[in-house]
Amino acid sequence: MSPPDAPAPGPRLLYRDALVLVIDKPAGLPVHPGPKGGETLTDHLDALRFGLPRRPEAAHRLDRDTSGCLALGRHAKALARLNKLFAASGSVGKTYWALVEGGPEGDSGSIDLPLARRSDDPRSWWMKADPAGDPSLTHWRVLGRGGGLAWLALTPVTGRTHQLRVHCAASGFPILGDPIYGSGQRDGGPSLHLHARALSLPLYPKKPPILVEAPAPAHMRAALDGCGYEAVASHQQD
Numbered sequence: 714m715s716p717p718d719a720p721a722p723g724p725r726l727l728y729r730d731a732l733v734l735v736i737d738k739p740a741g742l743p744v745h746p747g748p749k750g751g752e753t754l755t756d757h758l759d760a761l762r763f764g765l766p767r768r769p770e771a772a773h774r775l776d777r778d779t780s781g782c783l784a785l786g787r788h789a790k791a792l793a794r795l796n797k798l799f800a801a802s803g804s805v806g807k808t809y810w811a812l813v814e815g816g817p818e819g820d821s822g823s824i825d826l827p828l829a830r831r832s833d834d835p836r837s838w839w840m841k842a843d844p845a846g847d848p849s850l851t852h853w854r855v856l857g858r859g860g861g862l863a864w865l866a867l868t869p870v871t872g873r874t875h876q877l878r879v880h881c882a883a884s885g886f887p888i889l890g891d892p893i894y895g896s897g898q899r900d901g902g903p904s905l906h907l908h909a910r911a912l913s914l915p916l917y918p919k920k921p922p923i924l925v926e927a928p929a930p931a932h933m934r935a936a937l938d939g940c941g942y943e944a945v946a947s948h949q950q951d
Contacts, residue, residue: 723757724783728925732791733784734761734769734911735925740780740904740932744771754783761785773799776875778890781809781909781927798914802871806913809867809877810856810929812906812936813886814895816863821854824880828873839893840875842883849873851880857940862889864940866910877907878920889936906933 724736738744741752756769769785772795784799786792798804829846831839849869857864863886867877878894881887887895890903897905908930917923929937939945 717757721937723760724754726761727782728923728929729763730923732914733795733914733923734787735782735914735923736761736836737777737785737910738780739901740778740930743777744775744783758785763787772796773805773872775909776878776904776905776907779809779907779909780930780932782925783909784912784914794916795914798916799872804915806911807869807909808911808932809869809883810908810937811865811867811877811908812862812889812933812940813865813881814862814864814889815886816855816858817853817884817886819855822852824851824884825849826880826883828853828876828879830874837875840873840879842879845870847873849876849880850902851877857937857942859941860939861937862936862940864937866892903936904932906936908933 723910724738724771726734727737728735734946738754746753746755754771766786767788769787770792772784772786772792773777775783777859784795786795786901824848826842826845828849829839829843830837831841848871854866855863856866869876878888878891882894888896889906891905892899899905911924913922913924929942
């Protein structure tokens with residue numbers, strides 16, 4: 714995580730067409746302004762106009778410390794179309810990479826666990842597993858193991874706040890560096906090892922979905938390599 718007085722690196726453009734941009738949001742950069750102020754994605758949006766009169770806007774959320782694919786609508790009509798896609802459960806394909814402590818016993822599975830807010834305070838985003846909460850479903854697959862960690866591909870079917878973080882923690886394998894639901898530290902130690910690896914956007918009815926992937930972030934590379942990522946990446950390049 715970037716020190717408080719150091720600006721987070723800016724987003725990198727992964728995909729662009731007339732309606733949508735997909736950027737690689739760096740970890741440590743909030744999408745929206747918060748009560749404490751500081752740099753946010755908003756500070757970088759004017760540089761992503763590419764000739765249009767208005768700046769693009771985010772069509773969905775990523776936590777501040779989650780890196781990876783983030784879709785932006787380039788104008789009001791495009792944003793409305795994207796909002797409808799993201800609001801329809803299962804329409805947008807999302808794949809996340811996570812490094813988790815320990816790991817599941819099997820190689821693949823699902824976590825079907827309702828979620829609710831921990832507090833009635835509308836300013837609180839912290840969540841908990843709650844049988845009376847909103848239905849929440851995540852599919853997972855083990856991509857590698859090593860050093861007491863597991864490298865997972867996580868596919869959220871629903872889009873609840875902090876869904877992947879709570880589902881992993883409640884299943885006994887919290888995400889590495891998670892200071893809320895795991896053993897991560899707010900100051901020092903590894904930052905959250907959660908990365909929005911890929912988006913599949915069925916934006917155009919007569920065309921295949923737009924598939925965009927964000928490369929592995931620097932802050933996760935050491936743990937990924939310990940779980941076999943380097944060997945997998947080298948094999949794919951051959």
